[in-house]
Amino acid sequence: MHRKQEGKIPNYEEIIREILVAVDGPISIEDLAAQILLKRPSNARNPLQAALLKIHECNGRQLVFLNPTHVLPLRLAYHGARYRMRLTRENVDQAALPINNCFHHYLPPSFEEVNITFNDAQGNAIPSLVQAAPHTITFSSGMKVEYKESVVVLKEWFRSQKIDHKDHILVTIEDWEQGVFRLELERSDVLRPDRLAERNRYFADAFFEILESAQNENSHVKASLPTIYAKLADKNGYPPDQWMVIIENDPRMRTDGWSISYTDTSFYTPENIYAKATGQNLDTPEKDLTEEEVQQVYCFRAQLKYKPSIWREIEIQGKQNLWDLDRVLRIAFQHDTFDHLSGFWQKVVRSGGPRKRYREVDLGTVNPFEYDDSADTTVASLKLNVGDQLKYVYDFGDWIEHQLEVKSIGDPENGIKYPREIARNKPKYTYCIECQKKGKETVATWICFTCSNEQQRDILVCEKCLREHDDHYLEEFLY
Numbered sequence: 001m002h003r004k005q006e007g008k009i010p011n012y013e014e015i016i017r018e019i020l021v022a023v024d025g026p027i028s029i030e031d032l033a034a035q036i037l038l039k040r041p042s043n044a045r046n047p048l049q050a051a052l053l054k055i056h057e058c059n060g061r062q063l064v065f066l067n068p069t070h071v072l073p074l075r076l077a078y079h080g081a082r083y084r085m086r087l088t089r090e091n092v093d094q095a096a097l098p099i100n101n102c103f104h105h106y107l108p109p110s111f112e113e114v115n116i117t118f119n120d121a122q123g124n125a126i127p128s129l130v131q132a133a134p135h136t137i138t139f140s141s142g143m144k145v146e147y148k149e150s151v152v153v154l155k156e157w158f159r160s161q162k163i164d165h166k167d168h169i170l171v172t173i174e175d176w177e178q179g180v181f182r183l184e185l186e187r188s189d190v191l192r193p194d195r196l197a198e199r200n201r202y203f204a205d206a207f208f209e210i211l212e213s214a215q216n217e218n219s220h221v222k223a224s225l226p227t228i229y230a231k232l233a234d235k236n237g238y239p240p241d242q243w244m245v246i247i248e249n250d251p252r253m254r255t256d257g258w259s260i261s262y263t264d265t266s267f268y269t270p271e272n273i274y275a276k277a278t279g280q281n282l283d284t285p286e287k288d289l290t291e292e293e294v295q296q297v298y299c300f301r302a303q304l305k306y307k308p309s310i311w312r313e314i315e316i317q318g319k320q321n322l323w324d325l326d327r328v329l330r331i332a333f334q335h336d337t338f339d340h341l342s343g344f345w346q347k348v349v350r351s352g353g354p355r356k357r358y359r360e361v362d363l364g365t366v367n368p369f370e371y372d373d374s375a376d377t378t379v380a381s382l383k384l385n386v387g388d389q390l391k392y393v394y395d396f397g398d399w400i401e402h403q404l405e406v407k408s409i410g411d412p413e414n415g416i417k418y419p420r421e422i423a424r425n426k427p428k429y430t431y432c433i434e435c436q437k438k439g440k441e442t443v444a445t446w447i448c449f450t451c452s453n454e455q456q457r458d459i460l461v462c463e464k465c466l467r468e469h470d471d472h473y474l475e476e477f478l479y
Contacts, residue, residue: 330394
């Protein structure tokens with residue numbers, strides 16, 4: 001590390017690091033902020049707010065939040081943390097462990113891999129060597145990708161332990177800052193699948209809880225992983241699987257190796273990236289639906305988001321798709337059926353906050369100019385229940401947003417053609433402004449946006465008075 005220049009004011013990251021070195025347990029955010037301001041006085045209008053912002057920026061880099069009022073240094077959060085590594089035949093044959101999968105996320109940022117050290121259960125140093133080794137990964141599609149990865153070679157220890165690929169290696173973090181790990185062998189015949197499943201379930205639920213509470217629809221491993229260990233009551237308990245194994249085996253989540261997201265969101269894993277580059281299709285085929293599911297009729301209450309007094313009730317069968325739903329909505333709300341793209345999103349309730357929050361799952365875009373596979377999703381395949389909601393947007397330029405809610409699900413009526421509109425709001429008619437000038441009351445059917453913008457009020461006219469606004473921008477008015 002370079003010596004600080006004499007007289008140079010240390011930055012916030014250096015100050016926080018200096019303070020945390022002397023901390024041996026949780027520290028309140030207020031106390032940490034006060035110490036920051038003592039070491040670096042500020043003339044800002046709100047210096048405390050600036051210090052608090054810097055503390056939050058260090059989440060997952062130097063500290064983690066135990067709760068809204070206290071933080072814990074990362075070195076303490078990770079100290080004594082345990083996890084396990086499942087072995088492959090390749091691991092045993094090469095007597096080597098891949099650094100990225102096995103150790104990378106349990107090390108400080110920018111830690112140099114060659115400095116990793118290992119001890120055995122008795123505290124004896126384990127000889128190791130970091131080198132690049134060829135590796136082949138086979139994706140679910142059968143595609144194979146070859147590359148070189150950094151591994152740590154542990155030949156002497158593997159040989160002395162007579163390790164089999166069915167065994168597990170238990171890892172304990174002895175010194176996070178210095179990259180010191182303790183390795184122990186767990187033979188396959190003493191493995192406790194029930195205890196392992198329980199421990200993995202605890203970690204999976206903890207990861208999902210953090211994801212649900214995240215401001216966005218993903219959480220960063222560098223912050224969520226140490227947070228779970230920091231709150232873990234029994235770090236010496238039965239070690240769970242390495243975090244990535246836990247996420248990959250949980251149907252609620254997926255990871256790209258850096259972030260964790262919901263399974264049903266648009267999220268690019270390495271497999272997605274390779275598949276796209278090679279033209280492969282990894283889309284999951286739609287599951288087979290029962291005859292009852294495809295025949296069921298879903299009744300949606302659809303309303304304009306920013307003018308909910310305008311609503312329509314639509315019925316559509318489970319076997320019909322987003323293209324069909326888009327078509328009936330365009331007609332019901334007087335949208336152009338041969339212009340502009342539209343799209344659907346499913347709104348899923350998120351927990352972890354004081355208010356009801358939703359995340360939005362992209363269901364697909366509808367292109368009226370040509371049929372698109374993204375519109376081929378059937379209504380039944382969405383597995384909707386009464387009360388579930390969708391978002392529908394017509395015209396991505398003007399972004400005319402609608403809210404759809406499932407009001408009922410029932411059997412089809414004989415002789416009825418679906419989809420169809422079954423109800424709408426009672427219209428509150430407005431009179432034509434041109435006719436009013438002549439002392440007449442004629443229901444307005446068009447809105448002149450040119451005049452509305454000029455006069456800062458809605459200028460509505462009837463069919464006969466359109467000629468008064470011939471060269472203006474008009475649209476049919478929606479009741």
